[in-house]
Amino acid sequence: MQVSVFSIRLDAAFLEYDQQQLNAFLNSVTFKKSSTQFVEGEEAHWSVIVHYESEEQQKPERLERKSYEDLNSKDKQVYGYLNQWRNEKSEALKLKKYMICHNSELIDLAMYKPSNLDELQQIKGFGKQKADRFGEDILAILNAV
Structure with missing residues (x-):
């Protein structure tokens, strides 16, 4: 302090x-x-x-990586919404799902629930480019739940 x-x-x-x-x-x-x-x-x-x-x-430079078992029931629901978004986005962009987000990144998003692009970039795997490309979609999902 x-x-x-x-x-x-x-x-x-x-x-x-x-x-x-x-x-x-x-x-x-x-x-x-x-x-x-x-x-x-x-x-x-x-x-x-x-x-x-x-x-x-x-805030630490990067947040600690978590696993699916660390998620509570609400976080698992958020993970489900993010997973659905990733599936739809990968089909629309004709990319493999892991090129949008890895499962571990979705877990971290569901647990930490960043509220802006700066916080999003603290999630392992989200640099500026990925945050700029997918951040608004992700933040919209996280703010809706």
């Missing part, structure tokens, strides 16, 4: 800017907790301490 300190000045000339800076920072990290203290004096302000985790700390 990391810490950053912000000053929110009360002077109308600075207040909105300081708030925007804090909000922009909060949108770029995973917020954990904060504490505030009012500082009196010539330039009274709020001192805000933010405890957070950066995106790099949160």
